[in-house]
Amino acid sequence: MSVAGSPGAARASRWPRRLRRAAVLGSAALLLASLPWLWTTIAARGHVYDEADAPAVDVVIVLGTxxxxxxxxxGDRLAGRLETAAELVTSGRARVVLVSGDGGGTSGDEPAVMTSYLTELGVDPRRVVADPFGLxxxxxxxxxREVYGVERALIVTQSxxxxxxxxLCRHxxxxADGVTARCTGCGPALLVEKSVRDYFASGKAAWDAVRRRPPAVxxxxxPAVQDALKG
Known part of the structure; x- marks a missing residue:
């Protein structure tokens, strides 16, 4: 049994202070780690729309996966993005689709597959421009912005x-304004997994933005986008 003034009592009295200090340091570390995610979330406010409420623009950009x-x-996620973009074109809220993905991706040629599927959905292939280096x-x-000269666009991807x-595009x-893509076949577990992944990816996004790194290629x-708009 510890008595007041004994070494054991002194050690016991230090534990609450240590726990409070650890809690404060942990909270500070979590806040610091969350700053990139907070930046991407707050900066996008007022620029994200549902498909039905999307504004009209000349160009819609579909991000590959x-x-x-x-x-x-x-795949299911990519199909949802393309179906959303096709509806924007069909409804007259976009004129040209820029499909941007990895032409040498591990799963296949993303822009080629995207272009083919948009054509199946009824989008005039002359209105589709493919960037195979959207890595x-x-x-x-x-x-x-730099290669295709797009100044105003809708970005289509999942929530x-x-x-x-x-x-990133606005930076x-x-x-850019964003349009939430459909995601038929995307279950809750997948969406949670991707949300967690995106939380951590925001750190790289912030670092890329701060150092203004050039594209990999x-x-x-x-002039393909401008030519398609003239056609």
Missing amino acids: AVAPDRRRP DTYDSCARA YHLSRAVT LGLD HSPVN
């Missing part, structure tokens, strides 16, 4: 990814 195992069809969200945004995509000088100016 994995294709189906047969390498010829889009990640940052590159897709930077190349849309868990949308704020980061909109914030890179593209007047340098390309000359490409």
Whole structure:
């Protein structure tokens, strides 16, 4: 039994202080780690729309992701993005679709599959421009602005990814609004997994934005989007 003034009592009295200090340090560390996610979330406010409420623009950008195992069809998430973009074109709220993805992706040629599926959905192939070097969200945004000369666009991707995509594009000088893509076949577990992944991806996004890194692949100016708008 410890008595007042004994070494045991002194050690016991220090534990609450240590716990409080640990709690404060842990909270500070969590806040610091969350700053990039907070940045992408707050900066995108007022620039994210449901499909039915999306404003009219000339260009809609569809961000690539994995294709189906047969390498010829889009996976569920990619199909949802393309179906949303096709509806924006059909309803007259967009004129040209820029599909931006990895032409040499591990699951297949994302832009080629995206272009093919949009054609199946009734989008005129002359209104589709493919960027095979949209290797990640940052590159897709930077190349849309620097290579294809897009100044105003709608960005289509799923809800868990949308704020980061909109914030990056706007940071890179593209007047972008986001449209939440459909996601038929995307269960709750998948959406939670992708949301957690995107939370951590926001750190890389912030670092890329701060250092204004150039896209991984340098390309000359490409007039394909402007040509498609004239057609």
